[in-house]
Amino acid sequence: MNSYLEAFSNAFMGSLNWTWKSVLGQVPWFQNYFWGIILISLIVWGIELAFPWRKNQAIIRKDFWLDLFYLFFNFFPFSIAISGFYELFTLFFKNLTIPLNQIALIDLASFPKWAQLLLFFVVLDFVQWFTHILLHKYPFLWKFHKVHHSVKEMGFAAHMRYHWMENILYKPFKVFAIMILGGFEPQQAFLVHFITITIGHLNHANIKLTWGIFKYLFNNPVMHLYHHAKTIPSGKVGVNFAISLSIWDYLFKTSYIPEESGKVSLGFPKDETFPKSFWKQQLYGFKKD
Ligand SMILES: [Zn+2]
Numbered sequence: 264m265n266s267y268l269e270a271f272s273n274a275f276m277g278s279l280n281w282t283w284k285s286v287l288g289q290v291p292w293f294q295n296y297f298w299g300i301i302l303i304s305l306i307v308w309g310i311e312l313a314f315p316w317r318k319n320q321a322i323i324r325k326d327f328w329l330d331l332f333y334l335f336f337n338f339f340p341f342s343i344a345i346s347g348f349y350e351l352f353t354l355f356f357k358n359l360t361i362p363l364n365q366i367a368l369i370d371l372a373s374f375p376k377w378a379q380l381l382l383f384f385v386v387l388d389f390v391q392w393f394t395h396i397l398l399h400k401y402p403f404l405w406k407f408h409k410v411h412h413s414v415k416e417m418g419f420a421a422h423m424r425y426h427w428m429e430n431i432l433y434k435p436f437k438v439f440a441i442m443i444l445g446g447f448e449p450q451q452a453f454l455v456h457f458i459t460i461t462i463g464h465l466n467h468a469n470i471k472l473t474w475g476i477f478k479y480l481f482n483n484p485v486m487h488l489y490h491h492a493k494t495i496p497s498g499k500v501g502v503n504f505a506i507s508l509s510i511w512d513y514l515f516k517t518s519y520i521p522e523e524s525g526k527v528s529l530g531f532p533k534d535e536t537f538p539k540s541f542w543k544q545q546l547y548g549f550k551k552d
């Protein structure tokens with residue numbers, strides 16, 4: 264029991280310390296998520312302002328500050344608070360009687376570095392695509408995911424408007440993905456994390472970007488805008504569930520892009536009654552209907 268307590272406090276303190284050192288610029292630049300996310304946000308915002316898709320959208324759009332608050336909350340205080348629990352979770356899996364390498368389908372360590380990263384990216388993206396569908400399909404999960412879908416005007420920071428429970432819901436699937444890949448994250452995983460943050464920011468940005476023929480491979484702002492559309496095709500729980508790669512939606516026939524004006528109305532039915540403030544949005548998912 265003591266070893267669990269120790270692991271918990273070590274992870275928590277380690278994460279707090281790491282974040283503080285990041286703010287002070289005392290960690291390697293390529294692992295500095297604090298300044299990294301600020302830089303990515305400024306670049307994507309700059310592109311939005313220079314080449315806006317919806318020309319009459321305000322620079323400080325609806326809920327801009329709320330979304331910026333979410334961006335910092337989900338990245339820093341929350342991730343420090345949860346780090347101890349994540350460590351316990353990983354330890355618990357490690358202490359199970361099944362050695363991790365027995366469920367590994369692929370031994371990532373035997374691949375060259377670039378292939379390790381690529382596999383890590385593709386497998387992790389797939390499990391997140393799948394988890395995202397579950398968030399739409401099951402009402403008790405949808406209540407938490409509604410926070411992300413309460414965006415009415417789209418801009419880069421909307422990427423990070425999501426309930427902290429989503430991190431927890433995605434976590435077991437991500438751990439499972441890492442386990443089938445041999446039980447460890449590649450050393451350069453930070454590269455994958457920065458790429459996914461950038462793609463996620465772009466997906467929500469007010470830019471008309473489709474990647475041309477590569478739209479079948481990469482998610483993009485046009486495709487993701489329809490994920491946020493208020494009205495979805497009847498009989499479906501949602502469309503365009505892609506995170507970074509759009510290929511899963513094309514393969515499994517969940518893609519839907521009827522037009523590209525960028526003027527579609529966003530949200531979900533009866534979203535007028537959805538709480539507007541951060542704290543009320545935090546409580547919404549836990550309340551009974
Ligand atoms: Zn969604």
Ligand SMILES: [Zn+2]
Nearest residue numbers: 411422467487
């Ligand atoms: Zn989104």
